[in-house]
Amino acid sequence: MDLKTATKTHSRVVVLGLATYPSLVSSLISTYARCHQPQIGLRVFSKVLDLFSRNLVIDCLMKGGQCDVAKKVFGKMPVRDVVTWNTMLGGYVKNSRFLDALNLFRRMLSSKVEPDGFTFASVVTACARLGALCNAEWVHGLMVEKRVQLNYILSAALIDMYAKCGRIDVSRQVFEEVVRDHVSVWNAMITGLAIHGLVMDVTLLFSRMEVEGVLPDSVTFIGILTACSHCGLVEEGRKYFDMMQNRFMIEPELEHYGTMVDLLGRAGLMEEAYALIKVMPMDPDVVIWRALLSACRIHRKKELGEVAIANISRLESGDFVLLSNMYCSLKNWDGAERVRQRMKMGGIRKKRGRSWIELGDSIHTFNAANHSHEEMKSIYLVLEGLVQRAKLEGFTPLTDLVLMDVSEEEKEENLAFHSEKLALAYGVLKSSPGTKIRISKNLRICLDCHNWIKIVSKILNREIIVRDRIRFHQFEGGVCSCRDYW
Ligand code: ZN
Ligand code: ZN
Numbered sequence: 088m089d090l091k092t093a094t095k096t097h098s099r100v101v102v103l104g105l106a107t108y109p110s111l112v113s114s115l116i117s118t119y120a121r122c123h124q125p126q127i128g129l130r131v132f133s134k135v136l137d138l139f140s141r142n143l144v145i146d147c148l149m150k151g152g153q154c155d156v157a158k159k160v161f162g163k164m165p166v167r168d169v170v171t172w173n174t175m176l177g178g179y180v181k182n183s184r185f186l187d188a189l190n191l192f193r194r195m196l197s198s199k200v201e202p203d204g205f206t207f208a209s210v211v212t213a214c215a216r217l218g219a220l221c222n223a224e225w226v227h228g229l230m231v232e233k234r235v236q237l238n239y240i241l242s243a244a245l246i247d248m249y250a251k252c253g254r255i256d257v258s259r260q261v262f263e264e265v266v267r268d269h270v271s272v273w274n275a276m277i278t279g280l281a282i283h284g285l286v287m288d289v290t291l292l293f294s295r296m297e298v299e300g301v302l303p304d305s306v307t308f309i310g311i312l313t314a315c316s317h318c319g320l321v322e323e324g325r326k327y328f329d330m331m332q333n334r335f336m337i338e339p340e341l342e343h344y345g346t347m348v349d350l351l352g353r354a355g356l357m358e359e360a361y362a363l364i365k366v367m368p369m370d371p372d373v374v375i376w377r378a379l380l381s382a383c384r385i386h387r388k389k390e391l392g393e394v395a396i397a398n399i400s401r402l403e404s405g406d407f408v409l410l411s412n413m414y415c416s417l418k419n420w421d422g423a424e425r426v427r428q429r430m431k432m433g434g435i436r437k438k439r440g441r442s443w444i445e446l447g448d449s450i451h452t453f454n455a456a457n458h459s460h461e462e463m464k465s466i467y468l469v470l471e472g473l474v475q476r477a478k479l480e481g482f483t484p485l486t487d488l489v490l491m492d493v494s495e496e497e498k499e500e501n502l503a504f505h506s507e508k509l510a511l512a513y514g515v516l517k518s519s520p521g522t523k524i525r526i527s528k529n530l531r532i533c534l535d536c537h538n539w540i541k542i543v544s545k546i547l548n549r550e551i552i553v554r555d556r557i558r559f560h561q562f563e564g565g566v567c568s569c570r571d572y573w
Contacts, residue, residue: 088114088115088118089118090118090119093115093118093119096111096115097115138164138166138167138168138171141160141164141171142168142170142171142174144157144160145157145160145161145171145174145175145178146174146178148160148178149174149175149177149178149179149181149182150178150181152182154178154179154182154184154187157175157178158175161175167198167200168200169200169201169202169203169205169206171200172191172195172198172200172202172206173203173205173206173209175191176188176191176192176195176206176209176210176213177205177209179191179209179213180209180212180213180216183216185213185214185216185217186213186217186450186452188209188210188213189210189213189214189217189219189222192206192209192210192213192226196229201233202229202233203235204235204236204238204240204241207226207229207230207235207241207244208240208241208244210226211223211226211227211241211244211245211247211248212244212247212248214226214248214252215244215247215248215250215251215252216251217443217445217450217527218251218252218253218443218445218525218527218554219252219445219450220252220253220254220445220525221445221447221448222445222448222450223248223249223252225448227245227248230245237265237266239266239268239269239271239272240271242261242265242266242269242272242275243269243271243272243274243275244275245261245265246258246261246262246265246272246275246276246279247275247278247279249261249279250275250276250278250279250280250282250283251279251282251554252525253525253552253554253559255279255280255283255285258275258276258279259276262275262276267299267301268301269301270301270302270303270304270306270307271306273292273296273301273303273307274304274306274307274310276292277289277292277293277307277310277311277314278306278309278310278313280292280310280314281310281311281313281314281317281558282313282317282554282557282558282559283558283559283568284314284317284318284558284559284568284569285314286314286315286317286318286320286323289310289311289314290311290323293307293311302335303331303335303337304337305331305337305339305340305343308327308328308331308337308339308343309342309343309346311327312324312327312328312343312346312347312350313346315327315350316346316349316350316353317557317558317569317572318572319350319353319354319572320350321350321351321354321356324346324347324350324351328343328347331343341369341371341372341374341375344363344364344367344369344371344375345372345374345375345378347360347363348360348363348364348375348378348379349378349382351363351382352378352379352381352382352383353382353385353572355382355386357379357382357383357386357388357391358391360378360379360382361379361391361394364376364379371398373399376395376398376399377395377399379391379395380392380395380396380399383395439454439455440454440455440505440506440507440528440529440530441453441454441506441528441529441530442454442505442506442507442509442510442526442527442528442529443510443526443527444510444511444513444514444524444525444526444527445525446513446514446517446518451510451513453506453507453509453510453513454506455504455505455506455509460509460513462513462516465516466509466512466513466516467512469512469513469515469516470504470508470509470512473511473512473515473543473546474539476546477539477542477543477546480542480545480546481542482538482539482542484535484539505533505535505536506528507526507528507532507536507540507553508536508539510526510528511524511526511540511543511551514526515547520547520549521548521549522549523549523550523551523552524549524550524551524552525552525554526551526552526553526554527553527554527555528553528554528555528556529556530555530556531555531556531557532553532555532560537560537567537571540553540560540562540567541562541565541566541567542565543562544562544563544564544565545564545565548564550562550563551563
């Protein structure tokens with residue numbers, strides 16, 4: 088339905104009484120949401136009377152990404168049932184508004200409506216994505232208290248939640264306790280072990296799957312291949328890639344090829360990676376070419392890098408960051424400068440990094456550009472103290488353009504600190520000496536921050552855990568669990 092038809096239908100339906108046409112209301116609202124006309128959507132809403140239609144309105148708005156409008160509608164509702172709350176919670180999670188989901192869940196608990204399995208599925212996912220351990224434990228406790236029946240979706244969500252919150256041990260416990268006849272439960276455990284870099288445990292678990300008679304699916308193999316890739320296990324990776332096709336008759340999808348290209352490329356086997364790209368039955372996407380390009384950049388493989396660049400610019404005109412990195416690492420400064428100019432003209436910037444730390448049950452978010460935190464002064468004092476002590480320990484900040492530019496993150500001139508450093512300083516400020524500090528970050532941690540946190544873990548004699556976009560880093564005594572391979 089286009090906007091014009093929607094407006095016409097709308098006026099006709101209003102005359103006839105909206106509430107009697109729920110399906111029409113739904114398609115009207117979704118049209119308005121899609122056409123970014125939430126105000127009209129709201130007007131429709133005000134005419135709708137029954138709860139069912141109102142829930143539908145919220146659902147449509149959430150699906151159209153209009154969280155704030157949905158929130159308004161929700162706020163004006165005189166009556167709300169469990170579906171209303173669940174639609175809001177699920178909508179927040181789908182739109183990556185995890186903190187909003189948690190806050191709403193707290194409100195729900197003080198309302199008269201009892202949460203159900205769907206409620207908890209959303210809330211558990213929110214905790215997982217935030218990596219918020221205290222909240223996670225609290226939510227799990229509530230589930231036990233309310234005797235929520237665990238189906239395979241909730242079991243998998245719980246395993247995933249603890250893994251993403253850094254407690255792989257609790258993930259394992261949950262895994263051992265739940266019914267494991269569905270492959271999703273195994274996949275959650277395998278993926279969890281993979282992001283912790285525990286590749287041996289992944290292979291052991293895979294053998295156990297066979298013993299317990301559960302067939303792996305394509306997601307299982309993405310987890311296994313990712314684990315191999317994180318640890319640079321080329322032989323193992325090849326073995327599983329072969330096994331999925333020849334023994335389990337699972338056709339590799341784009342993502343499997345992508346992980347294999349990544350695995351081979353990181354290990355310096357670019358030619359083999361390229362050969363694999365050439366025999367793929369489907370067209371390689373940008374992600375695959377990027378994986379090849381980034382391998383070529385690390386291993387300084389110019390010709391193949393150019394092939395990847397050509398394909399990336401064919402598929403997506405905007406992959407400037409990698410392009411400029413590629414030129415930098417080949418010391419082609421003219422090329423790099425040209426890309427920079429094009430980025431500037433096109434208004435393209437690197438992504439903005441964000442880190443968050445959970446202290447007690449509250450979550451504090453930091454980004455390099457936002458200095459609005461009320462305790463910023465003290466945070467900077469702690470941070471500068473740590474920087475000085477790190478320098479005394481022999482830490483040298485990476486100023487080399489080549490190395491700096493490998494980062495996914497923007498380094499703005501007058502902002503010396505990436506967000507994870509701010510979060511770490513806040514953690515040091517607010518927690519007692521000797522306790523673990525856990526930080527989550529939306530992008531891949533850069534080499535400079537990685538080096539610095541290693542030293543800080545030694546200086547403070549504390550365990551520091553950083554979950555970045557790729558995996559977990561457990562810093563202790565000056566070394567990281569990823570052994571600098573990430
Ligand atoms: Zn950094
Ligand atoms: Zn690391």
